[in-house]
Amino acid sequence: MATIEVKNLSKVYGSGETKVTALDSVNVTIEQGQFVAVMGPSGCGKSTLLHLIGGLDRPTDGSVFIEGSDISKMSDKTLTELRRRKMGFIFQFFNLIPVLDAIENTALPLILDGVKPELARTKASEWLSRNKLDGRGKHRPDELSGGQQQRVAISRAMVSDPVIILADEPTGNLDSRSGDEIASTLRKIVTDWKRTVLMVTHDPRIAAYADRIIFLKDGKVVDDTLLNGSNGENAKRLKEKVESL
Amino acid sequence: MSVRHSLLGLLAQKPRYGYELCAGFTALVGGKENWDVKPAQIYTTLARMVESGLVIFNNLNGQQSKGEYTITPKGHYELMDWFRSSDIEEPHQDPFYLKLMLSLELDEVDASRLIVIQRAALYQELHRITEQRQALDPHNQLAQMMLMDKSAMHLEADLRWLDMIESRLDEVQRQPSPKPAMRPRGRPPSQSA
Amino acid sequence: MRIQILLAWRYLWGRKQRMVLTTLAVVFGVTLLFGLNAMIPAMMESFRHNMVTTAGKVDISISSESNNPFEESVLKDLSEIEDISFYTGILTKNVVLPESLGGTVNKLTGSSAVTVTGVDVATAQNVRNYSLIEGRFLEPNDTNATVIPQLLADKMELKVGDIFTIPSSEGVSDLKVVGILSLSASAGLDEIFVPLPDAQTILNLPQKINTIDILIKSGADRDVVVSSVLSKLGPNFKSGAIQTGEELASALTMGQSMMWLFGVMALAMAGFIIFNTFRTVVAERRRDLGMLRAIGASKQTIMGLIMVESLLQGIIGTGLGLICGYLFSYLLVSAVGNIFAGMLRVTIGAPVITTVNLIGSILLGVGFTVGSGYFPARSAMKVTPLEAMRPTLGSIEYRQNNRRAIWGLGLLTLSVVGLLLGNVSIAGLSGVVFLVGIILIAPVMVKPVADIFGKLISSIYSREGKLAQGNLTRQPSRAAITASSMMIGLAICIAMMAMITSIEHGFTTYLDKSLGTDYLLMPPSLVLGSGNLGVNQGFIEKIKSIDGVEEATSLRLATSQVDGTTLQLIGIDPLVYPKIAGLEFSEGDSVEAYKAMEQGSAIIVNGIFAVTNNVKTGDVLSLKSPQGERKYTVVGIGFDYLNAKISTGYVSQSDLAKDFNSESDLLLLVNRKPDATAEEVTPALQTVIKEFPTFSLIDSNEFKTEQMGMFKMAMSVFYIMVIMLAVPGLIAMANTMSINVIERTREIGMLRAVGATQTQVKRMVFAESVLLSALGTTMGILVGLFLSYLLVKAIGVIGFRTDFFFPTSGIIASIVVGLVFGIIAAMVPARQAANTVIVEALQYE
Structure with a gap:
C-alpha cells in the first residue's frame, strides 16, 4: 500500500470564461520513505496538488488515498483529525504563532490532540534539539532568524510523528545557505526517520536533495525522475527515456 | 594546462618525488572522483616540463625511475605568469x-x-x-x-x-x-x- | 480547552494596548450597570431600615392588607380563637419632628423623625416586654404621657417628668415623659410609646389601630394560629407588620429598572467595541488561523479560541467593572445621596451588593462580551486551511454594500412609519429598526460624507486630506463600523440631552399648573407618603377663615393595592381642587371626571399606574381597603406635579374617609383674594401655622424656584451619565484608529519609504480620524434625533407628556465633542504611525 496515491486528480477553479484548470487528471504514487520534489513553472498546479494531498482543499474530480483511505470523501472532522495525526505541514512563511515561544509553537499539534502539556513540551524540546535549536526554546519567533523559524516549523511538523510531511516552498523565504540547511534537515527526516516528504519548490538546488522529482506543466505530469538510484539504474532509466524519443 | 601549473605550484613549495606529486594533485582537487588524473599523465607532463627546462630531474642512486623534481627559475617565472592570468571558461561550445x-x-x-x-x-x-x-x-x-x-x-x-x-x-x-x-x-x- | 486558553491569553497579552482599550469598554459598562444598581438598594435598604416598623418580640403581627388603619373593634373577633394567650392593638406611625420642636435640622437631610406608637396600656405589657431603666410604664389613666427610649432621651436631653412636644393633628401635643426604656434594639427611628387614645388623637385616627400584636400559647403551632386569625378577620388582613412607604419603594423600583436600562445601554456599546475589535482580530490572524486549521485544529477549536478570548476579556472586564462599580456607587451615594436624603428623609448607607445585581451584572457583562465575540468567532471558524498558504492577505471588501443599503433604506422607512403609528411598543421596536437601518446604510454614506468633509480638510492639508479620504472610501465597511461605534455613543448623548431639554420644559409647565395657588402649606417631606402627619378638619377651617384667603383645599393620603400593585391614593375635593390647582389629564375629560368623583367611587389614576397596570378610562378597579375590596371606576388619567413619579390614584375625600379611614389633611393649597396683598395674608397664615408646626408656609413662586433648582441638580446626574456613555465612544474610536494603524503598518512604512515625512503621516492619520468622526457625528445626530423623539414620546405615555424640543444645544455639543473625540482618539495612533520604523514596517506581515 502506497503512502500517497493520487488517481485522476483534477481541480478546476471558477467556471465559464474565468475557468482555470489547475490540475488535469494527475496520477501519482508515492511510497513510504520517499523524498519527492514537485517542480514546474508558476501556475502549473504544483501547490494545488500539495493542497489536495494535504486535504486542505477538495478536488473537482478524482481521489487522493492516504495509506489506502480516500480523503476526498472524508468529512471535515475526520480530515482535520487525519491532518493532525498523519500529516505535518511546513509553509513558506513559517506561519509560527507570533505570541508563542518556540517550544509552544512546536508543541501545538500535540496540544491540539489533547496530549498532556508536560509530555508535549518534552517532545517539542526533543525535536527542537534534533533540529539544532537547543536553548532557543524560550525564544519567540521574532527573536529567531528565518532559518531558525523554519526549523521550529519543521519541529512542529514532526512532533506528532506524522507519516507525511508536506512542504510548500519551504525555502522560498530564505537565503540560499539557510535554504540548504532546511533542505538537508528534510533529507534527514527521510533518511533517518523514514518519513515521506512531499515538497513543492522552484529551486533546483533544493529539489536536488530529493529522491524523486515530479515535473508539472499546465496541470499535467510531464516528467517523473528518480534521482537516487545507482548509476547503473539511472543510466537504464535514462536510456529508456532516450529510446522513447 | 592547469595540471602543468599545479605541478609547478607544488614544486614551488619544495622539491618532490613523482608519486608525491601524484598524491598532492589528487588531494588538491579533493579526490579522484572530482578529477581523475592518471600517474602516466603526470609523468608525461613532468617529462615535457623537464624538456622545456621548467623543472630539473635529479636522479637518486642513479636509478632512472626514482628521483626528485625541482623547479627552475624559468619554471618559477612561468608559474607567476599563470597566477597573473585570469580564468574564463569557454561557455559557447555547448x-x-x-x-x-x-x-x-x-x-x-x-x-x-x-x-x-x-x-x-x-x-x-x-x-x-x-x-x-x-x-x-x-x-x-x-x-x-x-x-x-x-x-x-x-x-x-x-x-x-x-x-x-x-x-x-x-x-x-x-x-x-x-x-x-x-x-x-x-x-x-x-x-x- | 487548554489550547484555546493558552492562545487566547497569549494573544491578549501580545496586544496589551488593544486589550486594555477593549476591556476598558467592558469595565465601563459593568461599572455603570453594577454601580448604579448598588446605589438603589442602598437607598431601599436604609429606607426599609428607617421606615418599617419593627415588630418587636411578638409571635404574630397582623396588619391590614392595604397597610391602612382599621377599626379597633376588629380586636373583639380574636377573643374566640384558641391558642392565643394575649393580643393587643397598636397604632403606629412615623412623625417628623420639625425644627421648631427640637428636630435636628439640616438643609439637605431635613428634620429628624420619631415613630409614635399608641399602645393599649392594659394589654400592651402582656405581649411585649418593655424594660425600663427609669420611671414607670404607662398606666391606664395616663393621658399625654409617653415612654421614650434612652437614645432619644439623651439626644433630646429629656428626663423623666419633662415635656416632649410632638406635632399633632390638633397642632402639637405636649407629652409628659413618664419612663425611659432601655430598648434601642429597634433599628432606624426612635419609637416612643403613648396611650392608644392619645395616639389616635395625634394621628387623627379615632377608634383606629393599624397593627395587632399576638402572643400564642406555648406549644401551639404558629402557622395554624396565623391562618385561623386571618380566616377570622377576612381577606383584608395579612400577617406581618405594617409596611409604610411602599409607594416609595415602588418608585425606587422604577428607578432601578431605569438604571438597569442605562447599564445595558453602556454594555451594548461595549459589545459593539468588542465586536469591532474581534472582527479586526480575525482579519489580522487569518494566516495563524489557517495554519492552525492545517495542522489539525478543528473548526470548533478555532471558534473556541476567539470565544475564549472574548470570555477572558469579559471576565477581566466584568471583574474590574464590579470593583469600579462599587467605588462609583460609593461616590454616587455620597454625592447624590444627600439630595435624595433630603427628599425622602432617609439617610443612605454604603452601597449594597444584592445577589441579583451581582449575578445580573456578571451575566450581562460576560454575556455581552462573549455575545459580541460570537459573530467574529463564526467567521474565524470559516477560515480555510488554505489561508495559511496565501503569501499576503488582501482585505475583503464587501460587494453587497449597495444591496445592504437598500435593505437599510427599507428599514429606515419602516421605522419612521412605526414611529408615526403612535403605538409605544411599535415605536420602541422602530427605534431598534432605525439603528439597524442606519448601520446597514452607513457604508454607502461613507463616500458622500468623506467627500464633503474631505474638501474641508483638503483645504488645510491638501495632500494628506486626499490620502485620508481615499483610505476611507477604499474600505467603506470598515470605516462605517468605526463610525457606527461613535454614532451609538453620540446618539445616546443627543437623545438624552433632547430628553432633558424637553423634560425641563415640561417640568416648568407642570409646576406652574400643579402649583397654581399662591401658597402651599407643606408637610416636612415633599413626598406625601409616610412620615408626614396629617391634621384634622379644624386647620383648613382656620385657614379659610383668614381675611384675604379666597379658597383653600387639601390633599389627603391613603394607600391601597390593586392586583398586588401598591397604589397611593390622594384624596382631593372634587369641587374646590380643580378651581385652584388641577390635574394634568392625558385621557378623559376633566370636567366629567371631577363630576364623576363627586358622585363617588370614581378614580383618576396617573400615567405610571395606567401604563404598568394597563388601565384605561372606563375600567373598574378593585381597590383593597380596610373594609374589603371596593370597586372604583376609572374616569380619567392625569397627575399633579408632586405625584408624577409614583403610582397614584385620585379619589374624592369623602370616598377616602369612607373606605380608607383617612381624614387628615396632608397638604394645603391656598389662594389669596384678588384684592388681598401678600403683606396682609402671609403674616396671618404664619400665625395659624405656629400652632401646627408640622406645616411650613411656602410661597409658591419661591417653591417653584427651589424645585427647579432641585430638578436641575437631579438632571446633573443625567449629564454625568451622558458623559459616562460618551467615554466608551471615545475608547471605541481610539481603539479602531489604532487597529487601523496596526493593520496598515506596511502601507505606512511604504509611504515613509517613498518619502512621506513623519508630519505628513501624522496628518494623514489625523485627517482620517476627523473624517471618521464627522461620519460618526452625522450618523449620531440622525439616530439621536430619532431616539430622542422616541424617548420623549415614551415619557409622555407614562404620564409626563411634554412637547418635543429640538436639541440644538445637544447637536452643537455633539459636533464639537465628535470632532474633539476624533482628534483625541487619533493622537496616540498618529504618533505611533509617525514613529513607524520603515524597515520593520515593510517586514510586517
Missing part, C-alpha cells in the same frame, strides 16, 4: 546546444523530449553532487565543499537555462533557423581551433 538546434531541424527528433532527458540527467548529477557535499565535514573539508558548490551552481545554471529554453522553445522554432551565409566564390573562411 554540445547540448548543438543537439537541440539540430533537433529543431530534424523532424524525427522531438526537441522537448531532448530537454526532458537532459534535465533528468542534470538533476541526477546535481543530486549526486549534493549527496557528496552532504557527506563532507564542513569543519575540515570546507575547500572541497566549495568545489562541490561550484559544480552544483553550474548545474543549477544549466537547469535554469533549460527551463528558459523550454518556456521559449515555441518562439525559437517559429524563427528562421541560422543558415550559413552562402558565398558563391572564394575559399571558406578559416576556422580557428
Whole structure:
C-alpha cells in the first residue's frame, strides 16, 4: 500500500470564461520513505496538488488515498483529525504563532490532540534539539532568524510523528545557505526517520536533495525522475527515456 | 594546462618525488572522483616540463625511475605568469546546444523530449553532487565543499537555462533557423581551433 | 480547552494596548450597570431600615392588607380563637419632628423623625416586654404621657417628668415623659410609646389601630394560629407588620429598572467595541488561523479560541467593572445621596451588593462580551486551511454594500412609519429598526460624507486630506463600523440631552399648573407618603377663615393595592381642587371626571399606574381597603406635579374617609383674594401655622424656584451619565484608529519609504480620524434625533407628556465633542504611525 496515491486528480477553479484548470487528471504514487520534489513553472498546479494531498482543499474530480483511505470523501472532522495525526505541514512563511515561544509553537499539534502539556513540551524540546535549536526554546519567533523559524516549523511538523510531511516552498523565504540547511534537515527526516516528504519548490538546488522529482506543466505530469538510484539504474532509466524519443 | 601549473605550484613549495606529486594533485582537487588524473599523465607532463627546462630531474642512486623534481627559475617565472592570468571558461561550445538546434531541424527528433532527458540527467548529477557535499565535514573539508558548490551552481545554471529554453522553445522554432551565409566564390573562411 | 486558553491569553497579552482599550469598554459598562444598581438598594435598604416598623418580640403581627388603619373593634373577633394567650392593638406611625420642636435640622437631610406608637396600656405589657431603666410604664389613666427610649432621651436631653412636644393633628401635643426604656434594639427611628387614645388623637385616627400584636400559647403551632386569625378577620388582613412607604419603594423600583436600562445601554456599546475589535482580530490572524486549521485544529477549536478570548476579556472586564462599580456607587451615594436624603428623609448607607445585581451584572457583562465575540468567532471558524498558504492577505471588501443599503433604506422607512403609528411598543421596536437601518446604510454614506468633509480638510492639508479620504472610501465597511461605534455613543448623548431639554420644559409647565395657588402649606417631606402627619378638619377651617384667603383645599393620603400593585391614593375635593390647582389629564375629560368623583367611587389614576397596570378610562378597579375590596371606576388619567413619579390614584375625600379611614389633611393649597396683598395674608397664615408646626408656609413662586433648582441638580446626574456613555465612544474610536494603524503598518512604512515625512503621516492619520468622526457625528445626530423623539414620546405615555424640543444645544455639543473625540482618539495612533520604523514596517506581515 502506497503512502500517497493520487488517481485522476483534477481541480478546476471558477467556471465559464474565468475557468482555470489547475490540475488535469494527475496520477501519482508515492511510497513510504520517499523524498519527492514537485517542480514546474508558476501556475502549473504544483501547490494545488500539495493542497489536495494535504486535504486542505477538495478536488473537482478524482481521489487522493492516504495509506489506502480516500480523503476526498472524508468529512471535515475526520480530515482535520487525519491532518493532525498523519500529516505535518511546513509553509513558506513559517506561519509560527507570533505570541508563542518556540517550544509552544512546536508543541501545538500535540496540544491540539489533547496530549498532556508536560509530555508535549518534552517532545517539542526533543525535536527542537534534533533540529539544532537547543536553548532557543524560550525564544519567540521574532527573536529567531528565518532559518531558525523554519526549523521550529519543521519541529512542529514532526512532533506528532506524522507519516507525511508536506512542504510548500519551504525555502522560498530564505537565503540560499539557510535554504540548504532546511533542505538537508528534510533529507534527514527521510533518511533517518523514514518519513515521506512531499515538497513543492522552484529551486533546483533544493529539489536536488530529493529522491524523486515530479515535473508539472499546465496541470499535467510531464516528467517523473528518480534521482537516487545507482548509476547503473539511472543510466537504464535514462536510456529508456532516450529510446522513447 | 592547469595540471602543468599545479605541478609547478607544488614544486614551488619544495622539491618532490613523482608519486608525491601524484598524491598532492589528487588531494588538491579533493579526490579522484572530482578529477581523475592518471600517474602516466603526470609523468608525461613532468617529462615535457623537464624538456622545456621548467623543472630539473635529479636522479637518486642513479636509478632512472626514482628521483626528485625541482623547479627552475624559468619554471618559477612561468608559474607567476599563470597566477597573473585570469580564468574564463569557454561557455559557447555547448554540445547540448548543438543537439537541440539540430533537433529543431530534424523532424524525427522531438526537441522537448531532448530537454526532458537532459534535465533528468542534470538533476541526477546535481543530486549526486549534493549527496557528496552532504557527506563532507564542513569543519575540515570546507575547500572541497566549495568545489562541490561550484559544480552544483553550474548545474543549477544549466537547469535554469533549460527551463528558459523550454518556456521559449515555441518562439525559437517559429524563427528562421541560422543558415550559413552562402558565398558563391572564394575559399571558406578559416576556422580557428 | 487548554489550547484555546493558552492562545487566547497569549494573544491578549501580545496586544496589551488593544486589550486594555477593549476591556476598558467592558469595565465601563459593568461599572455603570453594577454601580448604579448598588446605589438603589442602598437607598431601599436604609429606607426599609428607617421606615418599617419593627415588630418587636411578638409571635404574630397582623396588619391590614392595604397597610391602612382599621377599626379597633376588629380586636373583639380574636377573643374566640384558641391558642392565643394575649393580643393587643397598636397604632403606629412615623412623625417628623420639625425644627421648631427640637428636630435636628439640616438643609439637605431635613428634620429628624420619631415613630409614635399608641399602645393599649392594659394589654400592651402582656405581649411585649418593655424594660425600663427609669420611671414607670404607662398606666391606664395616663393621658399625654409617653415612654421614650434612652437614645432619644439623651439626644433630646429629656428626663423623666419633662415635656416632649410632638406635632399633632390638633397642632402639637405636649407629652409628659413618664419612663425611659432601655430598648434601642429597634433599628432606624426612635419609637416612643403613648396611650392608644392619645395616639389616635395625634394621628387623627379615632377608634383606629393599624397593627395587632399576638402572643400564642406555648406549644401551639404558629402557622395554624396565623391562618385561623386571618380566616377570622377576612381577606383584608395579612400577617406581618405594617409596611409604610411602599409607594416609595415602588418608585425606587422604577428607578432601578431605569438604571438597569442605562447599564445595558453602556454594555451594548461595549459589545459593539468588542465586536469591532474581534472582527479586526480575525482579519489580522487569518494566516495563524489557517495554519492552525492545517495542522489539525478543528473548526470548533478555532471558534473556541476567539470565544475564549472574548470570555477572558469579559471576565477581566466584568471583574474590574464590579470593583469600579462599587467605588462609583460609593461616590454616587455620597454625592447624590444627600439630595435624595433630603427628599425622602432617609439617610443612605454604603452601597449594597444584592445577589441579583451581582449575578445580573456578571451575566450581562460576560454575556455581552462573549455575545459580541460570537459573530467574529463564526467567521474565524470559516477560515480555510488554505489561508495559511496565501503569501499576503488582501482585505475583503464587501460587494453587497449597495444591496445592504437598500435593505437599510427599507428599514429606515419602516421605522419612521412605526414611529408615526403612535403605538409605544411599535415605536420602541422602530427605534431598534432605525439603528439597524442606519448601520446597514452607513457604508454607502461613507463616500458622500468623506467627500464633503474631505474638501474641508483638503483645504488645510491638501495632500494628506486626499490620502485620508481615499483610505476611507477604499474600505467603506470598515470605516462605517468605526463610525457606527461613535454614532451609538453620540446618539445616546443627543437623545438624552433632547430628553432633558424637553423634560425641563415640561417640568416648568407642570409646576406652574400643579402649583397654581399662591401658597402651599407643606408637610416636612415633599413626598406625601409616610412620615408626614396629617391634621384634622379644624386647620383648613382656620385657614379659610383668614381675611384675604379666597379658597383653600387639601390633599389627603391613603394607600391601597390593586392586583398586588401598591397604589397611593390622594384624596382631593372634587369641587374646590380643580378651581385652584388641577390635574394634568392625558385621557378623559376633566370636567366629567371631577363630576364623576363627586358622585363617588370614581378614580383618576396617573400615567405610571395606567401604563404598568394597563388601565384605561372606563375600567373598574378593585381597590383593597380596610373594609374589603371596593370597586372604583376609572374616569380619567392625569397627575399633579408632586405625584408624577409614583403610582397614584385620585379619589374624592369623602370616598377616602369612607373606605380608607383617612381624614387628615396632608397638604394645603391656598389662594389669596384678588384684592388681598401678600403683606396682609402671609403674616396671618404664619400665625395659624405656629400652632401646627408640622406645616411650613411656602410661597409658591419661591417653591417653584427651589424645585427647579432641585430638578436641575437631579438632571446633573443625567449629564454625568451622558458623559459616562460618551467615554466608551471615545475608547471605541481610539481603539479602531489604532487597529487601523496596526493593520496598515506596511502601507505606512511604504509611504515613509517613498518619502512621506513623519508630519505628513501624522496628518494623514489625523485627517482620517476627523473624517471618521464627522461620519460618526452625522450618523449620531440622525439616530439621536430619532431616539430622542422616541424617548420623549415614551415619557409622555407614562404620564409626563411634554412637547418635543429640538436639541440644538445637544447637536452643537455633539459636533464639537465628535470632532474633539476624533482628534483625541487619533493622537496616540498618529504618533505611533509617525514613529513607524520603515524597515520593520515593510517586514510586517
